[in-house]
Amino acid sequence: MRNRLLATTFVAAWAATAVATDHFPTPAPAQQPVKWHVSVVPAGAKPGDDVEIVFDADISHGWILYSSDFKLEIGPLPAKFLFDTPTGLTLVGDIQPVKPQWKADKTLGGKYSYFAQHAQFRQKARLTAAPSSASGRITGQTCFEENGLCQLFRETFSANP
DSSP, X not given: OHHHHHHHHHHHHHHHHHHHHTOOOOOOSOSSOEEEEEEEESTTOOTTOXXXXXXXXXXXXXXEEEOSSOOOSSSOOOOEEEEOOOSSEEEEEXXXXXXXXXXXXXXXXXXXXXXXXXXXXXXXXXXXXXXXXXXXXXXXXXXXXXXXXXXXXXXXXXXXX
């Protein structure tokens, strides 16, 4: 409760200062700070083979992308990977972020994970029939570290085994 009160007080003080000085921070120039590339490895897999759907993200300088492997009641939104019902493809387990950085935040009351510059997530799957595409959407949050401005995103993806 005390942490939430402190956070609310900070935001109110910042807003009052911004209004009084007519100065609002401007976001970084990147309109879409994360560019996604999705692939299925190994290439040329056949029914019965295990594959991985690999999500690579190039992150603009100064931005961070929150990972998928943390849970906080308040604070940043973790990345979520929502798959359309695939034909000939069975997902195995949960998506796994590859080597995210971790940070503890007293105000948020916990730890969160994030990526800077580059991110990778991997989803294991098994081909059960002739190859079809793996498609869906990615949702999450990015923030520009210099001024703390954040934005939500929603991207669609499609990759063929």
